[in-house]
Amino acid sequence: MIRPFRPFGILLRFHPLFSIVILLSVLAGYFIETATLFCIVFIHELGHVLAAKNFGWRVKEVQLLPFGGEVVVEEVANVPVWQEIIVTMSGPLQNGIMIVAALGLQSAGLIPAEWSVYFIQANMLIGLFNLLPILPLDGGKFMQSVLSFWLPYHRVIAVSCIISLLFSILLTGASIVNVFSGGLKLNILIIGLFLLYSNWYLYKGLSYHFMRFLINREMTLNRLMHNGTLAQPIVVHGKRKVTDIVRLFMREKYHLVYVMDERGTIRFVLPEQPLLQSYFNETKRGSAISELFM
Structure with missing residues (x-):
């Protein structure tokens, strides 16, 4: 710059x-x-x-x-x-x-x-x-916001990156195809390549963006609890890893995690906060939830 x-x-x-x-x-x-x-x-x-x-x-x-x-x-x-x-x-x-x-x-x-x-x-x-549904264009940001209503946030950023990459490829390809019809559209080609690179870089840094989401999660939880909200249940087996469970968190939901055993019996219920604390501890991130809380 x-x-x-x-x-x-x-x-x-x-x-x-x-x-x-x-x-x-x-x-x-x-x-x-x-x-x-x-x-x-x-x-x-x-x-x-x-x-x-x-x-x-x-x-x-x-x-x-x-x-x-x-x-x-x-x-x-x-x-x-x-x-x-x-x-x-x-x-x-x-x-x-x-x-x-x-x-x-x-x-x-x-x-x-x-x-x-x-x-x-x-x-x-x-x-x-x-x-256009390409990040960081307004259409891409709108797509990402709307997807947040239905999908876990980790999946939201992954899906939006993939869709953005596909449309960036189409945009770049369309500018190259024009060479056979009316000449190469250099401005569109430059924009297409720029968006392609930007979204590939964004996709490679998906874990970084997800970590930023989790770091700011406490502010979201405080807002949701202050306004009052219905808890969104997450039901998992005790062998599931902390990382896998955290990736199920949705942006506008407060979650209670129900942990079940082999017989389908609910052993205990966890709020989000202990799971977030475990995720931020690299030694516990890959551990099964039953190892940490049972």
Whole structure:
């Protein structure tokens, strides 16, 4: 990343590839178009920032990437899913608002029709592209949030990474196929390769992201218990390892673990906290639950 600066008090970083694209566009004589795209992307990300700050999230920075941007926050799966969905969709919402505003200004004769058409098309392109189910695009984050309602979080991040990888491959392949029809789409190829690398790196670091989720789990448990919640049971055999059981934890559920013996009799019931403490102890992580608590 090149040296950041802070417009409107927001730490803004430019990815090197984004900087190269901007520079090449200016050198090619597309300064107005480039400035327009920059403003659209910035307002898109500003929508995320304002929504996040409204919920009290800690926004670290905004990164401008080849495909648009990404808001980096401190919160990692320890906030309500509905808040995450609102923050995620606040970006594409800005594109919709800008399209409506451009149509209104054009009909009033306040802006040139040619520029208005370009502005509307650019907003549609950026907004719709960001809704693709690929991390870290808005569509990928929305997919991950929705999956959290039904799947254990370890499986959520694994499934979302795999889906993102598949769509990144399709996007990259589509840009290469164009070489036989209308020429290689270099910008799409660069974006596709970038997303492919990003999601492969994310998949390789799955255990790290899951550990961050567990480290922040105490905040989620306090929130759930403070508001009152129904416990989600997990029924396991006593021979199951602590690691296997922890991977069954769901993001928005408080779990009680029912441990059974060979005859199907419930021997004891555990809340989450002792299991988390055992997981954070590397010497106990691979132990069977019956060895630790019976």
